[in-house]
Amino acid sequence: MFKTRITELFGIKYPITQGGMMWISRAELVAAVSNAGGLGIITAFTFPTPQGLAAEIKKTRELTDKPFGVNITLLPTLRPVDIDGYLNTVIDSGVKIVETAGRSPEPYMERLKAAGVKVIHKCTAVRFARTAQRIGCDAVSIDGFECAGHPGEEDVTSLVLIPLTADAVEIPVIASGGFGDGRGLVATLALGAEAVNMGTRFMATKEAPGHPKLKEFLTTVSERDTVLVLRSFRNTMRALRNPTSEKVLEMEKQGADIHQLESLISGRVGLKLLEEGDTDNGLLSVGQVVGLVHDIPTVKELIDRIIKEAEEVVSNIGAGGIFKPLRKPTDVANK
Secondary structure, eight states: OOOOHHHHHHHHHSSEOOOOTTTTTOHHHHHHHTTTTTTTTEGGGGGSSSHHEEEHHHHHHHHHHEEEEEEEEEEEOSSOOHHHHHHHHHHHHHEEEEEEEEEHHHHHHHHHHTTTTTEEEEESSHHHHHHHHHHTTSSSEEEOOOSSSSOOOOOOOOHHHHHHHHOOOOEEEEESOOOOOOHHHHHHHHHHHHHHSSSHHHSSTTSSSOEEEEEETTTTTOOTTTEEGGGGOOOEEEEEEEHHHHHHHHHHHHHHHHHHHHHHHHHHHHHHHHHHTTTSOOOOOOOGGGGGGOOOOOOOHHHHHHHHHHHHHHHHHTTTSSOOOOOOOOOHHHH
16 A cells, blocks of 8 residues: 555665664664564664674674665764765675765765665755755655754754655655654655654664663653754754753853763763663753654564554545544553
């Protein structure tokens, strides 16, 4: 029922992709998503060296024979990053799907296309999607304001940004930001996109790395429990509201520079939060969709449920008579 150009392009069963999440998008989660019919994506910079990425690609291949990709984010970092080394690793490993984000991937497109790699570029504005199409990207992933990570600086929500992007480009669009269930998948397709991208929802699954305390905590917070940090540097990030993110906001108001914030925003501090489950310390990137996270299923259970919900929504829409929306149990919906 849900075949799209994205499912055909990447050889996947369902139009569901897994977001590239620092520290989280590792072999176990990536393989679980791909095995369940979606597209799993490894985050390259989780691994300190290209050699580490090569080992993770090998590990992923041992866990799945389905397609998966690698995310390479072209953003400023607090440490030098060997972009060419990571790209060479992807190409030499035979991975045929790359998701780029941040700056335009144009300087690397010739090398990627020559290796037969299909490129998804993650964008936060329509004009960036047009550029991605012009330089030869095979698809774009458009990030609405609700998303985790970096939503850009223009604060346009998915409901508006998705159809605008679908109207502006001819290559297929993947919708990202605010999606976590079957209702969202159907809405995505209705708005003109051809797949949904989910990060935060996959974070709260059994295969995702992370302390059980953290995953349980994600089931208790609401859509109001995220904040936008690093806005003063025009590198806005949506993060879980906690003492660390509140401190970052306070220091930004006082004019702190990036080096003064380094001890709070360092990825290593975020990794410690993930591994130890101390949700007060460190920045954790989550989207507003965290308000829809109520349980911790396996990846397969989650994807199967999303498809079943989506089929029910489509059936209800096409049944005629009074439309009956798919609703969650009251005790779940009211966090």
